[in-house]
Amino acid sequence: MSEASVGVCQLGYIGIGVSDMAAWTDFACDVLGLQANGSSGDGSLYLRMDEYHHRFEISPSGEDDIILHGWEVKDAAALEQMARKVRAFGLDVREGTAEEAARRMVLALIKFTDPDGIPTEIYYGPYLDHRPFNSPRGVNSFSAGGLGLGHIVLGVDNIEEYLRFSFMLGARISDVIHFPSPNGPLPINFLHVNPRHHSLAIGPKPPSGKRLNHFMIETEDLDDVGFALALAKKRQLPTGTLGRHTNDKMLSFYVHTPSGFRVEYGFGGLLIEDEELWQVQHYSEPSIWGHERP
Numbered sequence: 001m002s003e004a005s006v007g008v009c010q011l012g013y014i015g016i017g018v019s020d021m022a023a024w025t026d027f028a029c030d031v032l033g034l035q036a037n038g039s040s041g042d043g044s045l046y047l048r049m050d051e052y053h054h055r056f057e058i059s060p061s062g063e064d065d066i067i068l069h070g071w072e073v074k075d076a077a078a079l080e081q082m083a084r085k086v087r088a089f090g091l092d093v094r095e096g097t098a099e100e101a102a103r104r105m106v107l108a109l110i111k112f113t114d115p116d117g118i119p120t121e122i123y124y125g126p127y128l129d130h131r132p133f134n135s136p137r138g139v140n141s142f143s144a145g146g147l148g149l150g151h152i153v154l155g156v157d158n159i160e161e162y163l164r165f166s167f168m169l170g171a172r173i174s175d176v177i178h179f180p181s182p183n184g185p186l187p188i189n190f191l192h193v194n195p196r197h198h199s200l201a202i203g204p205k206p207p208s209g210k211r212l213n214h215f216m217i218e219t220e221d222l223d224d225v226g227f228a229l230a231l232a233k234k235r236q237l238p239t240g241t242l243g244r245h246t247n248d249k250m251l252s253f254y255v256h257t258p259s260g261f262r263v264e265y266g267f268g269g270l271l272i273e274d275e276e277l278w279q280v281q282h283y284s285e286p287s288i289w290g291h292e293r294p
């Protein structure tokens with residue numbers, strides 16, 4: 001593979017800094033159905049959703065926001081090539097130490113800060129847990145594996161610069177939704193790095209200054225979305241209605257996390273099976289139906 005064409009192949013993990021670990025542990029395990037899978041030793045919690053040892057690291061650092069995103073490449077050669085690309089883009093890159101790699105449970109990683117100031121990692125060689133995924137509330141399975149953990153939607157200060165950064169990583173535009181807003185249409189760019197319709201979406205930063213609008217996780221059984229929705233309502237969590245998105249056709253609902261940002265819990269998202277045939281489109285609404293806010 002030429003250096004220009006090397007790119008990340010999935011959103012592997014994210015770190016979230018939270019102010020209430022107990023509420024997050026309860027929410028993540030007993031509402032979302034993620035599996036607690038140990039701690040990195042400083043009070044943070046690993047959460048598992050598939051064969052990967054963990055996909056989420058919840059840390060008691062109080063930001064109530066995303067504090068890390070980690071992107072996978074296929075091997076050591078691709079990691080070296082990506083280090084050169086990120087450096088050529090103008091960011092300071094350093095190799096992760098053996099201790100840092102061990103903490104993430106990967107063979108090697110590089111570390112830098114994205115154009116919006118979020119610590120970012122690229123790694124290869126994730127540790128796969130040989131024990132079966134075991135959801136504490138009986139979710140059958142999440143759609144993850146080679147498609148990555150799901151997607152994140154980020155609000156950034158400079159959208160054009162963040163898009164250039166995303167293209168450098170290897171992401172491609174799937175489509176754009178011009179969200180209706182009181183101040184006129186608000187463009188959100190959706191980007192893919194593998195067949196999942198989007199692993200990343202980029203919009204303007206909200207007045208709160210928080211970067212993470214939401215993350216999305218996808219089940220492989222529609223009933224698991226229904227169970228989660230019923231449970232969220234029973235617990236009287238701020239929960240939206242079911243809906244289907246215009247662009248990725250995801251059937252999903254949104255629920256507020258203990259940090260205030262939302263989780264999208266979905267089923268049946270579109271896959272971009274053939275990159276060569278995909279054409280960029282745009283929409284004026286995020287949903288075909290539903291997705292009413294709490």
Ligand code: FE2
Pocket residue numbers: 151153214215216264
């Ligand atoms: Fe989403």
